[in-house]
Amino acid sequence: MSRPIAFVNARLADPASGLDVAGGLLVRDGRIIDLGPSVFAAGLPDAEIVDCGGRVLAPGLVDLKVSTGEPGDEHRETIASAGRAAAAGGVTTIALQPDTTPPVDDPALVEYIARAPCTVRALPMAALTQGLRGEAMSEMALLAGAGAVAFTDGDRTVANTRVMRRALAYAATFDLLVAVHCEDPFLAEGGAMNEGETATRLGLPGIPAAAEAIIVERDIRLAEITGARLHIAQVSTAASLDAIARAKARGLPVTCAVSAAHLALNENDVGTYLTFRKLSPPLRSDDDRRAMAKAVEDGLIDAIVSSHDPQAPDTKRQPFAQAAFGGAGLETLLPVALTPFHDGRLSLCEALAKVTCDPARILRLADGTGTLARGARADLCLFDPGAPRSIRREDLLSRSKNTPFEGLHFQGRVWRSYVAGRLAHESPP
Numbered sequence: 302m303s304r305p306i307a308f309v310n311a312r313l314a315d316p317a318s319g320l321d322v323a324g325g326l327l328v329r330d331g332r333i334i335d336l337g338p339s340v341f342a343a344g345l346p347d348a349e350i351v352d353c354g355g356r357v358l359a360p361g362l363v364d365l366k367v368s369t370g371e372p373g374d375e376h377r378e379t380i381a382s383a384g385r386a387a388a389a390g391g392v393t394t395i396a397l398q399p400d401t402t403p404p405v406d407d408p409a410l411v412e413y414i415a416r417a418p419c420t421v422r423a424l425p426m427a428a429l430t431q432g433l434r435g436e437a438m439s440e441m442a443l444l445a446g447a448g449a450v451a452f453t454d455g456d457r458t459v460a461n462t463r464v465m466r467r468a469l470a471y472a473a474t475f476d477l478l479v480a481v482h483c484e485d486p487f488l489a490e491g492g493a494m495n496e497g498e499t500a501t502r503l504g505l506p507g508i509p510a511a512a513e514a515i516i517v518e519r520d521i522r523l524a525e526i527t528g529a530r531l532h533i534a535q536v537s538t539a540a541s542l543d544a545i546a547r548a549k550a551r552g553l554p555v556t557c558a559v560s561a562a563h564l565a566l567n568e569n570d571v572g573t574y575l576t577f578r579k580l581s582p583p584l585r586s587d588d589d590r591r592a593m594a595k596a597v598e599d600g601l602i603d604a605i606v607s608s609h610d611p612q613a614p615d616t617k618r619q620p621f622a623q624a625a626f627g628g629a630g631l632e633t634l635l636p637v638a639l640t641p642f643h644d645g646r647l648s649l650c651e652a653l654a655k656v657t658c659d660p661a662r663i664l665r666l667a668d669g670t671g672t673l674a675r676g677a678r679a680d681l682c683l684f685d686p687g688a689p690r691s692i693r694r695e696d697l698l699s700r701s702k703n704t705p706f707e708g709l710h711f712q713g714r715v716w717r718s719y720v721a722g723r724l725a726h727e728s729p730p
Contacts, residue, residue: 303722305329305348309341311358311683315673316654326358328679331721336673353683354730356716359653360671361393361421361680362634363660365480365558366534366606368455368627371417372410373402378611378700383631384420386699388726390632391682391715392607393421394661394670399428400455406431406439408447415448420725421718422680424450424664429468429479435459438468442475450664453480453534456581456610456626458516460486465520469529478664480532481520483541484582488512493622495568495583503574505622508583514540521548521555532663533557535608537582539592546601556663557601559593560608561630561637562705566590570705576617576624578705580608597655598646604660607634611701628705632697635682636690636711643712649686679722688714 306328313324313336324338327346364387370377380397387395397414399405405414406428414425427449428439441452452472458481459465472479489508494500496507517533521544524531536542536557548555562580567587571578578584596602610627617624634656642652661671669677690711694702718726 303330305346306351306722307341307345307348308351308353308358309345310355311353312355313673314357314359314649314653316360316650317658317672317674319650320673321648321650326673328722331679331723333673333675333677333679335675356683356685357649359682359684360657360673361682361718361720362391362656363394363671364392364607364609364631364634364656365396365604365660365663366398366560366608367395367631368398368400368610371401372413377613380414380417380419380423382698382700383609384423386629386631386697387421388718388720389698389715389728391635391684391718392631393680393682393718393720393725394424395421396424396426396450396664398453398455399426400433400457404428404433406433406444408443411444411447411449421720426451426453426480428452429454430459430464433457435461435464438464438471441471441477445475445477451478451480451532454482456482458482458484458486462519462523466523466527469523469527469531473527473529476530478530478532480534482534483513483516483520484508485512485515488515492583493579494571495585497568497586499568499571503571510538510540510585510589513538513582514544517541517544521545521553524555525551525553530554535560535563535582535606536602537563537585537593538589542592542596542601549601556603558604558606558660559597559602560606561634562608562628563590563593564597564605565637565640566705574621576619576621577628577703577707579621579624579626580628580705581626594641598641602655603663605634605638605655607631611699612703613701617703628703629697629699629701630704631699633692633704633706633711635684635715636713639686639713640711642686679719681719682715683717684713684715686713688712690714
């Protein structure tokens with residue numbers, strides 16, 4: 302039994318209900334007991350008092366796409382170090398990808414990840430196919446029974462259409478979520494960045510935008526004939542958005558997410574061969590980037606993810622074509638997600654929904670995650686939305702510090718984060 306916590310002088314922002322008022326919130330035993338503008342009108346209870354100083358008190362962020370190196374490549378990132386980085390970024394729930402060594406395709410590994418020490422709540426995703434090889438589907442029912450919240454092959458596409466159909470049909474039988482990376486591996490093979498004028502000028506092999514749209518179209522068709530819940534883990538091209546819009550118009554159970562990097566950066570930001578900005582999918586044209594931002598504002602894109610995929614320094618300090626794909630993103634998700642709010646294109650609650658209640662809805666988390674509802678888990682993010690933030694790699698808590706946002710400036714700084722009512726991170730005021 303923990304001591305109650307009374308948050309006072311806060312700006313309460315609950316994207317699920319649209320609540321955005323000055324007020325307070327009471328937490329007891331890891332749950333939200335009460336909240337609102339007059340919750341402490343009769344006086345403060347016997348509790349730990351947290352004066353929020355007018356800062357925003359919102360649900361903790363839910364990140365649908367996080368990779369670590371554990372097990373197998375702990376030098377990149379451990380579950381524990383990812384948890385510390387997540388808490389520093391206001392992220393209180395992370396969905397971990399199965400692309401580890403060995404891959405998470407065994408119930409014992411699912412249980413290992415679910416029980417690993419972590420500052421935040423870590424939810425294991427399991428492999429869609431055995432060994433992530435794309436040749437035979439995994440034992441999804443057993444993996445779900447062990448605690449897997451979704452099934453994916455990480456940043457690998459299941460190239461065999463028959464295998465993909467069978468996996469989706471099996472997932473539909475048990476109403477399991479399948480998250481897919483959409484990139485035709487044959488068209489993308491050997492590519493280093495987005496195909497186009499910039500790649501030609503830099504002398505780098507390109508990955509065509511069509512490589513993504515082709516697989517998006519394929520997997521939507523397969524989801525339609527199988528009835529499976531399909532989540533497109535990252536979308537980066539306008540052509541893919543067109544296919545997703547048509548699928549949603551037909552009432553198909555299709556959702557999608559975009560990474561923070563693909564909202565804030567484009568292919569020109571590769572600049573002088575900056576390998577920290579070599580990502581999968583690659584940074585696209587600015588027309589595609591603006592299409593992503595518009596789709597977030599219109600509600601076509603369901604969630605924003607960090608796509609946290611830290612890489613060891615020796616794999617990034619290579620010629621661009623040989624450098625590893627991936628970047629650290631947990632600590633920069635919130636300020637990027639707040640950009641449309643600062644630009645006046647979305648309200649605060651509308652912007653926060655893409656990193657709180659909407660991703661929680663995709664995972665069907667039934668404990669109030671992503672909301673400030675009474676009885677919900679007290680996963681909370683306390684932040685100053687207007688505080689300036691300069692991204693410096695030396696400030697990051699992630700074990701690998703290859704952020705694509707190095708040197709860029711945003712607004713939004715986390716002061717404290719709480720996981721089930723427990724203080725998980727505190728920055729200087």
